[in-house]
Amino acid sequence: MIQKQYYGLGTTITLSVEEPATEADLDAGHRLIQHYEDILTVNRPVSEVMDVNHAAGDQPVHVSAITYQLIKRAVEVSLWNLGFNTAIGPLVKLWKIGFDGANLPADSDIKERLKLIDPADIKLNDGAQTVFLTKPGMEIDLGAIAKGYIADAIKYLWVSMGVKSGIIDLGGNILLVGKSARPNGLWRIGVQNPVQKRNVALGVMTTPAKSIVTSGIYERYLVINGQNYHHMFDSKTGYPIQNDLESVTIISDLSIDGDIWTTEAFYQDIDKGLPLIENQPGLDAIFVTRDYRVAITSGLKDVFTLTDSHYQLI
Template sequence: MIQKQYYGLGTAITLSVNEPATTADLDAGNELIKHYEDILTVNRPVSEVMSINHAAGHKAIQVSDITYQLIKRAVEVSQWQLGFNTAIGPLVKLWKIGFDGANLPADEDIKKRLQLIDPTDIKLDDDSHSVFLTKAGMEIDLGAIAKGYIADAIKDLWVSRGVQSGIVDLGGNILLVGDSTRPNGLWRIGIQNPLQQRHVALGVLTTPAKSVVTSGIYERYLVINGHNYHHMFDSKTGYPIQNDLESVTIVSDLSIDGDIWTTEAFYQDIDKGMPLIEKQPGLDAIFVTRDFKVAITSGIKDSFVLTDSDYHII
């Protein structure tokens, strides 16, 4: 397997292809990442999404088809009110968890931001591909959906270039392309142990070409006075979601669906999250709790093997 590492989207990226694909296919994938990051990021002063945010409360901003369609999808999902919220930007910027200046904000500042994170205040115009944030101070944040969207775009690019087999690894988002080189064509993917460094697994999933997306509280967090504040926020309280989960992994066909449903499932916790995922066609999940329990939906229960004796399946 030909493999190259890059940096983008705030993380280490690994792209891999099997011959006859070449490093040119890897580099083409990375160029696509850079282009998408340029227009979608909210971590730089200038991007298409930041143009929308800067104009909040003042005017609608016309954007490219790529940006518009992703925002439209993010707004649609936000309006399900299951936990995902693309209008969460003001809270993310207030807490700054995972970035310089991370802090525990004053409760009154959090309450002010709660007035600015209603996704129904995002107005879309399909004819002009324009986006209007109706209140000054609002900010769209596509961080919970952009990686999946980009991973799917890389796969489409590779398929168009004739790549038959490969792995897109965007750090938390793994997208498998084609068959593996193993005799049965299946892939073996390690599921991250939340308490260990990256690429140390608690179990292994054997799967055909799928998207495997993991979201957890173990990579971006802030510790103050012994209390751990992670980066996944509750839109009702303005504080990090409070439950017993360390991570949720979603197995799906599209990586964008993995992004969406890891957020929804994490917010819903195991009790509501397991039946919610079981109801979604083509989705499966692995829930990992803080007290070393692992819950697996029915579609992949026989495909997952626990490899860390500290954990047990419930």
């Protein structure tokens, strides 16, 4: 495989293609990432999404078709009220976990932000292709969905360019393209061990070309007075989600679905999350708890193997 690493989306990106694809295909994928990051990011002062945020409480903002489609999808999912919330921006900016200035905010400030994170206050106009945040101080944050959307776009681009086999790794989002070089054409993919450095697996799965998305609390967190605060927030409390999970991995056809359902499943915990994913056609999941237990959906029973003896399959 031809492989290159880039930096973007706040992480190390690794793109790989099987010959006869070339480095030009990798660079084309990277340029697409840069373009989408430019219009969708909320970590810079200027982007299409930040134009929407700056106009909160003032006026609707016209955005490109790409940005509008993604915001519309994010709002639809947020209105399921299962945990995913694209209006979470004011809380993310208050806590700053994973960024300079990370802090434990005052409870009064958290309560004030809770008034600004209702996705029902985001008004969309399909005809005008505009987005309006009805309250001053509201902010859309697409961080929980943009990587998957971008990964799917790279795959679509590569297939249109004739790439037959490859791996898109956006750090937490892995999207497989075509068949592997193995005789059976299946891929062997390691599932991240949450308590080890990146690329150390707790288990391995054999799969055709799928999306594998992992969300966890082990990379972006803040420790104050011995208390660990991670970056996945509960929209009801304004504080990090409280449960026993360390990570959730979703296996799906589309990476955007992996983004959405890792958040929903993490919020629901194993008891509700496992049956929730079982009931979604085409989805499977791996739940990893803080006390070294692993639970999987039925579709993975013959294709997932634990490789770390510290963990127990339940």
